[in-house]
Amino acid sequence: MKKNMIKSRIFLILIILLFLIINIYYIKYIVNYSIEKNNQQKLNKNKIEEILKEIINNNNDYNDINCIERDIEEEQVKRIVNPIIKKNIENQISDELNSLKKDIKQNKESIKKYRNKIDNLNSNNEQNSKNNNLSNKLKETEKYSDFHPDTIFFPKNKKKFIPYEEIIGMQKEKEALEEFLDYLQNTENYSNEKLGVIDNPKGVILYGCPGTGKTLLARSLSLKAGDQVSFYEIASPEFSCSYLGESPQKVRNLFRDVRNNNKKPNIKASIIFLDECEEIFKNLSNLGENSNKDLANIVNQFKIELTSTENDPNKPILIIGATNHFNQLDEAIKSRFDYHIEVKTLNENERKIFLETRIKQRKNNYNSEAFNYLIKDINAKIEKFSEEKKANRVLEQLLNAIIRNTAKNKRNIVLKEDIQKAFEKIYNFNN
Structure with missing residues (x-):
C-alpha cells in the first residue's frame, strides 16, 4: 500500500x-x-x-x-x-x-x-x-462452509507441504511406503469386487530419533496422494483432558468429522496423522496407579474407531503415527498398523546434499574455503556422532549458529572460523 x-x-x-x-x-x-x-x-x-x-x-x-x-x-x-x-x-x-x-x-x-x-x-x-x-x-x-456445523476437526491445507520428490534421502522409507501410497492413489483397484475379500491397510507407524523428518515424510506422502486424500494433523497431547471421559469423546468427534468429510464425492480417503503418538498409544501394562485414568479409554476408543462398521471400506480412514519411542507403544495398537517404518538419519552423502540445498534455499553467502570446509570436513566429523546428533533438526541448528556468528562479527560472508565456533557449540566438540 x-x-x-x-x-x-x-x-x-x-x-x-x-x-x-x-x-x-x-x-x-x-x-x-x-x-x-x-x-x-x-x-x-x-x-x-x-x-x-x-x-x-x-x-x-x-x-x-x-x-x-x-x-x-x-x-x-x-x-x-x-x-x-x-x-x-x-x-x-x-x-x-x-x-x-x-x-x-x-x-x-x-x-x-x-x-x-x-x-x-x-x-x-x-x-x-x-x-x-x-x-x-x-x-x-x-x-469451512462444506462441513457440518458441529465440525471440530478440519483437514489441513497442503499448499506449503514439500513435494514428495524433493525430500532428501529417505529412499528406503519411500520404498517401504510405495504400497501404502498406491493404495491411497488408487483405492478403486483394491475393492472386494475386483479382488475378492481383502483387508485394507489401517495405517503406518513412523519411528526414529527426534528430528529425522517423520512429520515431513507424512505430509509429503499426503501431498503425493493427491487432493482426493484429506490430511488431518493432530498433536497427541490435544487428547489429554482434565475431566474423565472427555478424551475418548474427542476421539469419537475426530472420527465423526473425518467420516463426514469422506462422504464428499471428491474425497477418496483420509489420513489422520498423530504426532508423538506414544502419548496416547502407551503400553497399558506399563501404566502406574497415578497415571491418567482416561489413557486406557483413549487407547480402547481408537481401537473401536479403527474397526468401526461406520467406516466406509471404499473410502478408508488411515492412521499415520509418528513417535520417538517405538518401544513404549501398546502392542495391541501396534498390531493394527500394517507398516512399521524406521525413519533414519541421513548418511554422509545425503547430508552433503542436504547442507548444499539448505544453504542455497536460505541464500547464505559462504566463501569457497568455508563452504568446502563445511561440506567435507565438518560433514565427515558429524558422521562419527550419535543418530540424535546427525538428525536434520540438529543440522538446521548448526546452520543457524554459523550465520549468527557471521552477523556477530559484522560480516555478510561466512568464514571458516564461523563454522568452527558453531560446530564446537552445537556438538560440544573441541579440536
Missing part, C-alpha cells in the same frame, strides 16, 4: 514539473516573439523616416519654408505612426499574455484533474486492500 502511495506522489510531481517546463518554454517563446515584432516595427519606422528624408532631400523645387513645412509634416507623420506601432505592439503582447494565462489556467485544471485521479487511485487502492482482506475472510469462511 505504501509503495503505491509513493509511486502515485512521484507520478504527480513529474506531471507538475512537465507542465512547468512547458509553461517556461512557452513564455520564453512569446517574449522572444514580442521582441522580434518590436524590432520589426522599429525597422519599419526607421524605413518610413528614411523614405521621408529622402523625399525631402531630393525635391529641389521646395524653398526653405516648404522644407520647414515638410519637416512639420514629417513630425506629424511620426506622431501618427509611432502611436499606431506602439498600440499594435501592446495589443500583440496583451493577446499573447491572455493566451498564456488561458493555457496556464488549463494546465492548472489538468493538474487538478490528475491530482483527483491519483487521489481516487489511492482511495481505490485502499478500498481494494479492504476488499482483498474481506475476500480472504470470505474464502476462509467458504473453506
Whole structure:
C-alpha cells in the first residue's frame, strides 16, 4: 500500500514539473516573439523616416519654408505612426499574455484533474486492500462452509507441504511406503469386487530419533496422494483432558468429522496423522496407579474407531503415527498398523546434499574455503556422532549458529572460523 502511495506522489510531481517546463518554454517563446515584432516595427519606422528624408532631400523645387513645412509634416507623420506601432505592439503582447494565462489556467485544471485521479487511485487502492482482506475472510469462511456445523476437526491445507520428490534421502522409507501410497492413489483397484475379500491397510507407524523428518515424510506422502486424500494433523497431547471421559469423546468427534468429510464425492480417503503418538498409544501394562485414568479409554476408543462398521471400506480412514519411542507403544495398537517404518538419519552423502540445498534455499553467502570446509570436513566429523546428533533438526541448528556468528562479527560472508565456533557449540566438540 505504501509503495503505491509513493509511486502515485512521484507520478504527480513529474506531471507538475512537465507542465512547468512547458509553461517556461512557452513564455520564453512569446517574449522572444514580442521582441522580434518590436524590432520589426522599429525597422519599419526607421524605413518610413528614411523614405521621408529622402523625399525631402531630393525635391529641389521646395524653398526653405516648404522644407520647414515638410519637416512639420514629417513630425506629424511620426506622431501618427509611432502611436499606431506602439498600440499594435501592446495589443500583440496583451493577446499573447491572455493566451498564456488561458493555457496556464488549463494546465492548472489538468493538474487538478490528475491530482483527483491519483487521489481516487489511492482511495481505490485502499478500498481494494479492504476488499482483498474481506475476500480472504470470505474464502476462509467458504473453506469451512462444506462441513457440518458441529465440525471440530478440519483437514489441513497442503499448499506449503514439500513435494514428495524433493525430500532428501529417505529412499528406503519411500520404498517401504510405495504400497501404502498406491493404495491411497488408487483405492478403486483394491475393492472386494475386483479382488475378492481383502483387508485394507489401517495405517503406518513412523519411528526414529527426534528430528529425522517423520512429520515431513507424512505430509509429503499426503501431498503425493493427491487432493482426493484429506490430511488431518493432530498433536497427541490435544487428547489429554482434565475431566474423565472427555478424551475418548474427542476421539469419537475426530472420527465423526473425518467420516463426514469422506462422504464428499471428491474425497477418496483420509489420513489422520498423530504426532508423538506414544502419548496416547502407551503400553497399558506399563501404566502406574497415578497415571491418567482416561489413557486406557483413549487407547480402547481408537481401537473401536479403527474397526468401526461406520467406516466406509471404499473410502478408508488411515492412521499415520509418528513417535520417538517405538518401544513404549501398546502392542495391541501396534498390531493394527500394517507398516512399521524406521525413519533414519541421513548418511554422509545425503547430508552433503542436504547442507548444499539448505544453504542455497536460505541464500547464505559462504566463501569457497568455508563452504568446502563445511561440506567435507565438518560433514565427515558429524558422521562419527550419535543418530540424535546427525538428525536434520540438529543440522538446521548448526546452520543457524554459523550465520549468527557471521552477523556477530559484522560480516555478510561466512568464514571458516564461523563454522568452527558453531560446530564446537552445537556438538560440544573441541579440536
